[in-house]
Amino acid sequence: SQTIHQWPATLVQPVGSPLSLECTVEGTSNPNLYWYRQAAGRGLQLLFYSVGIGQISSEVPQNLSASRPQDRQFILSSKKLLLSDSGFYLCAWGVWGSNGYTFGSGTRLTVV
Amino acid sequence: DAKTTQPTSMDCAEGRAANLPCNHSTISGNEYVYWYRQIHSQGPQYIIHGLKNNETNEMASLIITEDRKSSTLILPHATLRDTAVYYCIVRVARTNFGNEKLTFGTGTRLTIIP
Helix, strand or coil, rough: CEEEEEEEEEEEEECCCEEEEEEEEEEECCCCEEEEHHHCCCCCCEEEEEEECCCCEEECCCCCEEEEECCCEEEEECCCHHHHHEEEEEEEEECCCCCCCCCCEEEEEEEE | CCCCCCCCCEEEECCCCEEEECCCCCCCCCCEEEEEEEEECCCEEEEECCCCCCCCCCCCCCCEEEEECEEEEEEEEEEHHHEEEEEEEEEEEEECCCCCCCCCCCCEEEEEEC
């Protein structure tokens, strides 16, 4: 069966520090992968999506970047965090023509 | 991309059917309607999706109007565990790249009342 792993669950980082959030998928190949962010009390905002290794599309200009070094690995990074980067970050995967998308359990990031 | 409009919040008594409406008047012919829900501090969970026919699974039913401009998600016997934010989404398909992405709105906050 397909599973998605996202870690860490919670993270507190100081302003100006780097960030690396990792997401891995098991049980499928060539999935579309997505990073979403949800600010407190707000809806989900699509940040990045990837249709293959090394292929990244950015939806909004921001302080973050994404990479896909392997087929089932998606990484969200920042060189220097801002206070506005705080939020709930969700990774998701989907396969073309599938019935739905599966989300990870999320990482709650607090930048202090 | 087709946009969706949902009520901000709704209440429903436990044990009754919860009917959540969604308007998507600009939907195009090859776009599907998806429903997800998000329980507090968790990732969204897929519920159901459809193109033009009504659909039913173990979680819910989806009723799509004939003109496809609106739909209703029905939770037949709501329980307290159904309290969540429900998102109605129209799927965007970029056939030239074969990729897809889901764009979430603010959803409907459904509260099940004991």
